[in-house]
Structure formats: C-alpha cells, structure tokens
Amino acid sequence: xxxxxxxxxxxxxxxxxxxxxxLELDGVTKYFNQDSGLLAGMEFEPSQxxxxxxxxxxxxxxxxxxxxxxxxETLGLVxxxxxxxxxxxxxxxxxxxxxxxxxxxxxxxxxxxxxxRLRQTRSDMQMIFQDPQSSLDPRMKVGQxxxxxxxxxxxxxxxxxxxxxxxxxxxxxxxxxxYNRHPHAFSGGQRQRINLARALSVDPDFVVCDEPVSALDxxxxxxxxxxxxxxxxxxGLTYLFIAHDLSVIRHISDRVAVxxxxxxxxxxxxxxxxxxxxxxxxxxxxxxxxxxxxxxxxARGVLEGEVPSPVDPPSGxxxxxxxxxxxxxxxxxxxxxxxxQTRAFMRAVKRRTFEPMPASRIETEFFDGDLPRGEAGSTxxxxxxxxASDRNADIDADDExxxxxxxxxxxxxxxxxxxxxxxxxxxxELEAEYGDGEHLAACHLHR
Amino acid sequence: xxxxxxxxxxNLKTQFFTETGTVRAVxxxxxxxxxxEIVGLVxxxxxxxxxxxxxxxxLVENPGEIVAGEITYKGETIFGLEEGPDGELQExxxxxxxxxxxxxxxxxxxxxxxxxxxxxxxPVFTVGGQLREFIELNRxxxxxxxxxxxxxxxxxVGIPDPEERYEEYPHQFSGGMRQRVLxxxxxxxxxxxxxxxxxxxxxxxxVEGQILDLVDDLQDKYGTSFIWVTHDMGxxxxxxDRVNVMYLGxxxxxxxxxxxxxxxxxxxxxxxxxxxxxxxxxVTELEAIEGVMPEAINPPSGxxxxxxxxxxxxxxxxxxxxxxxxxxxxGEAHRAACxxxxxxxxxxxxxxxxEGAVGSTEREPESELAVNPAGDDSGGEGRE
Numbered sequence: 001x002x003x004x005x006x007x008x009x010x011x012x013x014x015x016x017x018x019x020x021x022x023l024e025l026d027g028v029t030k031y032f033n034q035d036s037g038l039l040a041g042m043e044f045e046p047s048q049x050x051x052x053x054x055x056x057x058x059x060x061x062x063x064x065x066x067x068x069x070x071x072x073e074t075l076g077l078v079x080x081x082x083x084x085x086x087x088x089x090x091x092x093x094x095x096x097x098x099x100x101x102x103x104x105x106x107x108x109x110x111x112x113x114x115x116x117r118l119r120q121t122r123s124d125m126q127m128i129f130q131d132p133q134s135s136l137d138p139r140m141k142v143g144q145x146x147x148x149x150x151x152x153x154x155x156x157x158x159x160x161x162x163x164x165x166x167x168x169x170x171x172x173x174x175x176x177x178x179y180n181r182h183p184h185a186f187s188g189g190q191r192q193r194i195n196l197a198r199a200l201s202v203d204p205d206f207v208v209c210d211e212p213v214s215a216l217d218x219x220x221x222x223x224x225x226x227x228x229x230x231x232x233x234x235x236g237l238t239y240l241f242i243a244h245d246l247s248v249i250r251h252i253s254d255r256v257a258v259x260x261x262x263x264x265x266x267x268x269x270x271x272x273x274x275x276x277x278x279x280x281x282x283x284x285x286x287x288x289x290x291x292x293x294x295x296x297x298x299a300r301g302v303l304e305g306e307v308p309s310p311v312d313p314p315s316g317x318x319x320x321x322x323x324x325x326x327x328x329x330x331x332x333x334x335x336x337x338x339x340x341q342t343r344a345f346m347r348a349v350k351r352r353t354f355e356p357m358p359a360s361r362i363e364t365e366f367f368d369g370d371l372p373r374g375e376a377g378s379t380x381x382x383x384x385x386x387x388a389s390d391r392n393a394d395i396d397a398d399d400e401x402x403x404x405x406x407x408x409x410x411x412x413x414x415x416x417x418x419x420x421x422x423x424x425x426x427x428x429e430l431e432a433e434y435g436d437g438e439h440l441a442a443c444h445l446h447r
Numbered sequence: 448x449x450x451x452x453x454x455x456x457x458n459l460k461t462q463f464f465t466e467t468g469t470v471r472a473v474x475x476x477x478x479x480x481x482x483x484e485i486v487g488l489v490x491x492x493x494x495x496x497x498x499x500x501x502x503x504x505x506l507v508e509n510p511g512e513i514v515a516g517e518i519t520y521k522g523e524t525i526f527g528l529e530e531g532p533d534g535e536l537q538e539x540x541x542x543x544x545x546x547x548x549x550x551x552x553x554x555x556x557x558x559x560x561x562x563x564x565x566x567x568x569x570p571v572f573t574v575g576g577q578l579r580e581f582i583e584l585n586r587x588x589x590x591x592x593x594x595x596x597x598x599x600x601x602x603x604v605g606i607p608d609p610e611e612r613y614e615e616y617p618h619q620f621s622g623g624m625r626q627r628v629l630x631x632x633x634x635x636x637x638x639x640x641x642x643x644x645x646x647x648x649x650x651x652x653x654v655e656g657q658i659l660d661l662v663d664d665l666q667d668k669y670g671t672s673f674i675w676v677t678h679d680m681g682x683x684x685x686x687x688d689r690v691n692v693m694y695l696g697x698x699x700x701x702x703x704x705x706x707x708x709x710x711x712x713x714x715x716x717x718x719x720x721x722x723x724x725x726x727x728x729x730v731t732e733l734e735a736i737e738g739v740m741p742e743a744i745n746p747p748s749g750x751x752x753x754x755x756x757x758x759x760x761x762x763x764x765x766x767x768x769x770x771x772x773x774x775x776x777x778g779e780a781h782r783a784a785c786x787x788x789x790x791x792x793x794x795x796x797x798x799x800x801x802e803g804a805v806g807s808t809e810r811e812p813e814s815e816l817a818v819n820p821a822g823d824d825s826g827g828e829g830r831e
Contacts, residue, residue: 080651080652080653080654081651187739189739190739217491217492217678217740218491218678218680218719218722218723219491219718219719219722219735219736219740220491220735220739221722221723221724222722222723222724222733222734222735222736223735223736223737225724225733225735226732226733226735244651244652245724246652246726247681247723247724247725247726248724250724250725250726250729250730251724251725251729251730251733252724270729271729274726274729284653285652285653286726287656288652288653288655288656289652289656289681289726290655290656290659290679290681290682290684290685291681291684291685291725291726291727292680292681292683292684292708292720292723292725293684293708293727294684294685294704294705294707294708294709295705295708295709296684296727302653302656302657302660303653303656303657306621306623306624306654351607351608352607352608352611353605353607355602397610401611
C-alpha cells in the first residue's frame with residue numbers, strides 16, 4: 001500500500017533510478033490470424049483427400065522489433081497507417097499478447113508476469129488514445145473517470161482520490177471545479193486533457209501515447225503538446241509517442257523510430273534522423289510532407305505504388321518493392337542507366353500502368369530504344385514479347401491478363417528477387433553526424 | 448486582373464436556425480476565384496469553411512439557409528437577393544432555378560471532392576459503374592461511350608489496370624485510390640471549378656503527396672480552378688495561389704500565398720503559423736493560441752478574435768473590423784480585418800491594453816453597434 005506524499009508524485013521512490021533502459025524490446029513480433037471463429041480458414045478442396053484443409057493466413061503486423069527506451073526520454077514512433085505502430089504500442093503494454101519476443105520493463109520480463117503481478121505493473125504503464133471522444137465513458141463524470149484507475153489499483157481513500165483528481169485537473173490545465181461535469185461538456189482538446197489526467201492518476205513512469213493530438217485542431221494541438229511536455233518534466237515521465245505526423249514527432253521526440261510494414265527501418269536521435277536520413281523510406285516520407293513555407297519549393301519526392309499487404313510482406317527489405325534505390329542484382333553486368341530503366345519497366349509491368357503497345361514503342365519509352373546488353377537484355381526482350389500489342393494481336397482479355405502476369409513473374413524472378421535487397425534482411429549501425437547517439441538504418445545501401 | 452473573375456462571392460451569409468438560436472456559420476464573406484488558380488480557404492474546424500463552400504452550390508440544407516449575399520459564376524447569378532415590393536427580401540429573377548443548378552452547374556461547371564472518399568462512393572455499386580453513370584447523366588453519352596470515357600478517366604488519375612478495376616467495389620480500393628476515383632469523377636465533365644473540401648486530410652503523407660502531384664498535373668492540363676478547403680498550412684503553402692483565412696465565419700485575411708506567410712497582416716494568421724510544429728526545423732517552444740474558438744451562435748463583440756488575440760486592445764472589443772486592403776502585393780490586394788492597421792483609423796494606437804483578454808472566458812454580449820469608421824478601401828499602407 002502506498003502512502004500519500006506531499007507532492008503530486010504518490011511515491012517519490014517509484015521513479016526508475018537505474019542507468020539501464022526503462023523498457024527493452026527484444027525481437028517483439030505480433031501476428032494476427034486473419035479470421036476468427038470455428039470454421040475460419042477452412043477450405044474445401046474436393047480434388048484431394050481429406051477434402052478439407054485448414055489454411056490460416058496471418059497478418060504480420062509487427063515483425064521482430066528490437067529497441068530500448070531510456071528513462072525520461074520521448075521516443076517518437078512514426079509510420080503510415082497500417083505499418084503496425086499502434087499494434088506495437090499495445091503489445092508493449094501487453095494489451096496484446098506478443099507472438100514472439102521479450103519485453104523488459106525496469107529489467108523485468110513482462111512475459112513472465114501474470115495475474116496480480118502484471119496488474120500491479122500496469123499502474124506504472126499507461127496509455128492515451130487517439131480519439132478523445134470514444135475513450136471517455138459518456139455516462140461517467142470527469143471526477144469518476146480520473147479516479148477509476150486509482151480505485152482499480154486500490155490507491156488512496158475516497159477523499160484522497162478526490163483531492164488527487166482535482167489536483168490533476170489543475171495540472172493538465174482544466175478547472176478543478178469541473179470535477180462533476182460529464183465529458184460531453186468539454187471540447188476535443190479538453191477531453192484529451194482529461195485522458196492525460198486519467199493516465200497520470202496512478203502515477204505511471206511510462207505512457208504510450210497513441211496519436212494523442214491527431215484528432216485536434218492545429219491551435220489546440222500546440223496547447224496539448226505543450227501540456228504534455230510540461231507534465232513529462234514534472235512527473236518524470238517516459239513517453240512512447242506514436243504519430244503519423246512528422247512535424248509533431250520532430251517537435252516532441254528525443255529519438256525517433258520509423259516503422260514500415262511491421263519493421264523498424266530507421267532509428268536515430270531526432271536531429272540526426274531529420275537532417276541526415278539514411279533510409280530511402282525515411283527520405284521519401286520527409287520529402288512528401290508539405291512544408292508550411294511557400295518559398296520552399298523542393299521537389300516532392302513521391303513514392304510509387306502502395307504499401308504491400310502485411311499478410312505476405314516482401315522478403316528481405318520490406319520497402320524494396322517501392323524503393324527508388326533498389327540495388328542492382330550482381331548477376332548481371334549493368335551499364336549506365338540500364339538498371340534504372342529495367343527497374344522502371346519492371347514496376348510499370350507489375351502495376352500495369354501503361355496500355356499494350358508495339359514492342360518498338362515499349363523499347364523507346366522505357367529504354368530509349370536501347371535494351372540492356374547480355375542476359376539482362378534478353379530477359380527484358382522476352383518480357384516485351386509477352387505484352388507487346390503487335391506480338392499478341394488477337395488474344396482475348398483473359399489471355400492478355402495471363403501474359404501480363406507471366407511477364408511480371410519473369411521480370412521479378414530474374415531481377416527483383418536477385419537483388420540483395422530481396423535476399424537479406426538489412427540492419428546496419430551507422431556513424432551519427434548530429435549528436436553522438438546510435439543511428440540504425442535497415443538498408444543495404446550501407447553495407 | 449481586370450477581367451471578370453470566374454466566381455465572385457460578395458457578402459455571403461449562411462445561417463442555421465436552430466432551437467438554441469441562430470448560428471451565423473458564414474457571416475459576410477467576399478472573395479473571388481479567377482481562371483486557372485487555386486484559392487485556399489483555411490481555418491480550424493468550425494470556422495465555416497465547409498458551409499461556405501457548400502453555399503456556393505446552394506447545397507445548404509435545412510435548418511441552414513443563405514440569408515444574404517451574391518454569388519456570381521461566369522456572369523450567371525447562382526444566388527442573389529433583391530428587395531421585393533413589400534420590402535421583404537426575395538430571390539432575384541436572374542437567379543438560376545434549382546433545376547438549372549442541378550443540371551447545368553453541379554458537376555458540369557462546378558464539381559466537388561469531399562474529404563471522406565468512402566462515404567462519397569456507394570459501397571454496393573462498382574466503382575466503374577458509378578463513374579459511368581455520372582458521365583452518362585451529365586454529358587449525355589451512351590452507355591458504351593460513357594464506359595470508355597470512365598476507363599480513360601481512371602487511367603488519367605493514375606489508377607493502374609483501369610479495365611480490371613472498373614469492375615471492383617469501393618472497399619477493394621485503398622483510401623488514396625478512392626480519392627483518385629473522386630478526382631476522376633470531379634474531372635469527368637471538365638468543370639471550370641472544383642471545390643476540394645479537405646481532400647487529403649484523411650490520407651497518409653506519402654499518398655497525400657501523390658494526390659497533390661496529380662492535382663498539379665491535371666491543373667496544368669485542364670486549367671481548372673480550385674477552391675481548396677483545408678486546415679493544413681503545409682498544403683496551402685504547397686499548392687495555393689491565393690489564400691483566404693477564415694475565423695468564426697469571417698475571412699480575416701486575404702492575400703497571395705507568399706505574402707500570407709512572409710508578410711502576415713492578421714494576428715490570427717500569425718498565431719496559427721506560430722502554433723504549428725515544423726517538419727523542416729526543430730521548434731523547441733510552440734506558441735499555442737490560448738483558449739478555443741467560441742461558438743458561432745454567440746460570437747464575441749467587436750473583433751471576433753479579440754478574446755484570444757495577443758495584440759488585442761480595448762478598441763478591439765468595440766469595433767468590428769471589416770476586411771480592408773492593408774497592403775499591395777504586386778497589384779494584388781492584401782486584405783486583413785484587424786484594426787491595428789492604419790487603414791482602419793480606429794484609434795488602436797491610443798487604445799489601452801486589454802486586461803486579461805487572452806484566455807479570459809468572460810465575453811461581452813453581442814453588440815449591435817459595430818462601429819465601423821469610414822475609411823477608404825484603396826489607400827492605407829500596411830503597418831509594418
């Protein structure tokens with residue numbers, strides 16, 4: 001049982017005083033079964049015996065993530081929707097059971113904890129959700145909402161809880177007199193402050209903030225961000241700050257991890273990551289944010305295509321299917337622009353971005369009329385034969401589709417799959433140019 | 448500049464008559480859109496951006512109503528009022544009928560792209576079918592011709608393998624792809640003006656980049672004008688030519704994009720720019736705007752921004768500033784609605800500082816006497 005201390009911190013000693021990381025993830029992996037239910041994934045195939053097979057597809061939401069979070073820091077976790085950042089946040093809190101890997105909090109392996117011990121540890125780890133509307137029970141009063149976690153963890157007595165709730169309301173920038181109001185009486189920004197107060201009520205050391213400001217207006221965003229920073233200092237909090245907005249991440253983080261399709265592709269201190277990005281995906285992300293400055297007319301680095309399905313992610317580097325800098329396969333002898341042209345052609349065929357046209361036009365359009373030499377050239381030629389309109393004059397639509405996919409397979413097998421990017425999963429540690437922290441980049445360009 | 452603009456909006460007022468009172472969602476805004484330009488309509492949620500843009504197509508529904516103002520598009524009156532014989536305001540004779548608006552203007556002349564592509568597409572019809580029907584009805588083409596046209600449009604907006612995807616349903620498209628379909632739909636009738644209501648807000652940054660690029664390309668090709676409704680200053684800087692900043696139903700600043708960012712004339716715009724974190728540099732301290740935007744049902748007296756304004760003085764509580772030209776930017780007017788500029792001559796300099804204005808919650812009751820000193824619109828240099 002804890003004792004009330006004079007300050008807002010319930011227990012001055014609860015702070016983590018070690019030099020070690022507050023939180024360590026080691027190869028954390030989370031797969032989801034795509035279907036649930038008794039008959040899910042069952043397939044009926046009359047041609048074989050037994051005629052029923054079970055084929056469960058798994059969504060590889062988070063795959064082998066290793067990182068550390070130091071006490072008192074803010075680690076920004078950024079990525080596009082569907083990259084697994086929220087899943088990672090929930091897995092850390094063990095709201096989701098990790099499929100594989102270990103999570104150490106204050107040196108203790110969370111996977112070994114269960115029941116009462118896990119519940120107690122949870123008072124040290126809290127979460128703030130994106131939607132300030134749906135994360136508050138509309139039928140409860142603000143005071144009850146903030147006191148609920150304390151009651152769940154059996155902290156303080158009724159009076160103590162009320163006093164603390166009022167104190168917290170003031171700390172997060174709300175009027176303590178609003179203790180008896182319902183959430184609907186508050187604006188979005190104020191509701192997010194109530195969420196903050198609730199998370200802080202049990203005096204946690206670590207807070208996972210899942211897109212806490214993305215639902216708020218810009219001017220309100222700044223207020224909430226400032227409050228979060230103030231509270232971090234006052235309470236000695238450690239944040240895992242999940243967001244898709246790089247500007248917000250740049251403002252609030254100490255270190256930043258960039259996530260793509262379940263993997264961390266780059267991890268570095270904030271200045272280093274924004275000023276000296278080393279992964280092509282990070283670069284593309286940074287280039288595509290619109291800068292609020294009309295004189296900044298840098299070319300928009302636009303990524304081709306879309307994020308592949310996490311059910312069947314690309315081998316090796318997961319970004320390779322969209323990467324503008326995929327490494328040329330060593331098996332061929334490339335000259336000048338040949339690899340760049342072949343790569344562009346390969347992706348155009350795969351995505352079918354052009355209409356069937358005569359072979360000669362394909363050659364001019366993609367290769368300036370000059371096919372690559374040697375083996376590479378003959379493979380390209382073979383692919384062109386399959387799709388050129390003058391070679392396949394009278395085939396119907398189904399056959400045409402088949403030809404295109406044959407050409408796609410041929411090109412992918414001969415080129416994309418041969419590249420080191422497809423064969424090995426990259427992970428490299430680099431020298432940081434800004435600051436002295438470590439800089440991890442998962443890209444073979446740094447081999 | 449002398450030529451007639453494509454669209455001119457003058458003193459537009461749209462109000463919602465609710466049980467708790469009249470919500471003055473759009474309260475006397477004026478702006479114009481010229482051929483081939485992208486005009487930004489910027490503001491926080493609740494500023495009246497969407498209501499303003501929907502008013503342009505007379506798509507405001509009960510209990511909302513356009514109560515005043517004039518909207519002229521290519522010389523035709525989309526909305527206009529005049530005083531009738533009994534002194535009541537009535538719709539002018541030359542105002543287009545609902546029928547004409549529906550058949551000639553919406554879709555054909557002015558198209559809209561909405562924020563949420565999932566809600567704009569019908570989930571039980573194929574994407575291609577919806578696009579085809581739209582083209583068929585609006586352009587009077589036969590079914591087959593419309594289908595060819597639809598496939599062409601899908602290809603035009605960068606949807607790979609359009610013949611295959613023509614047969615697919617909206618849920619089989621990703622968010623970015625669905626937004627492309629809506630752009631295709633908007634472009635299908637080659638309108639002269641497209642109203643884009645936060646079209647990239649729901650999208651990821653890399654997809655947003657792709658869509659902005661697409662809009663750039665298409666605008667070069669078709670010369671379409673855009674009204675771009677957004678809250679994102681980054682997007683504004685990237686694509687807009689001229690910008691209108693809205694606050695609580697009013698346009699508080701109107702300027703070419705470069706002037707807006709580099710020679711900001713209204714404290715609200717300034718505060719907005721200072722409150723956003725930057726992707727291109729590290730900002731250690733964010734200057735948040737105090738308080739929240741009041742509700743349009745009972746706006747503050749005088750300047751509507753004064754309770755949150757860092758520059759507010761006593762006069763701001765009394766005087767309601769109408770936007771005036773405060774500077775000249777290469778022949779373009781730079782208008783702002785703030786009495787601190789000389790053009791207003793409201794005695795701002797001599798007025799006393801407002802005690803506890805910033806962050807204070809108390810508000811004066813709505814004043815009927817909006818002092819509006821006569822000052823000439825043409826003169827007046829910007830107070831630097």
